[in-house]
Amino acid sequence: MPTPSVEDYLERIYELIQEKGYARVIDIASSLGIQSSSVTKMIQKLSEQEFLVYEKYRGLTLTPKGESIAQSVKSRHRKLEEFLRILGVAEGIIQKDIEGLEHYLSPETLQCIRDFVEFVQAHPDWQTRFKKYRQTEKNSR
């Protein structure tokens, strides 16, 4: 995974707060696979930019600005997941590939993917046909 971006941090902090009620430096570090010292530095930056508030003993909370970014990142993340699932990608591979997709696709392409997901959700017959097609193809390979 490339160096976590501001968006990665905000998303992870948001998820930790939702899951456990709080986000500690050590949990953020372990879930992003980086050192606590890097997390501490980044949290200082995010706090200066008013994405979050850090109070000793109370821990981290996201500001409305930080939470709104975290939510839009999460929603993009979910659309990409649904997209790869629709294409027939196995669950174990989806998470790994999303990292790549999130970091390297342009906003325009992400919008096309969002439209695609919504289109397929509105036309479930399409997905049934695609699934059948893949099964037939697999058998003939």
Next chain:
Amino acid sequence: MPTPSVEDYLERIYELIQEKGYARVIDIASSLGIQSSSVTKMIQKLSEQEFLVYEKYRGLTLTPKGESIAQSVKSRHRKLEEFLRILGVAEGIIQKDIEGLEHYLSPETLQCIRDFVEFVQAHPDWQTRFKKYRQTEKNSR
């Protein structure tokens, strides 16, 4: 763009030979956006691994092994292009995004994308419906 891989080199050399009849270090360097000295080093490696033959004055030629890899990279490249085009991504953005897709998607996901492209080509009505859907969505945004 990340550091060019063996595959990137072979693809580019193959394309240059097809376009101009030959591939010179200087053309490879300029089309990959890197220094000639890096290209020379890489060509030495590729020659040791028997992907290509380098003869002074005659220039570079790909071995059957090298050419076969170059062709499969090119075919993957084309499938990804078609895929992004099907999704409605603008031409100017397709090339940029393919770099990301090629470097960060797993072989399994790439296979799903290939299946998707072939499915849609076999069912052109689907693409017509998706295009209409996107136009209606755009107008209502």
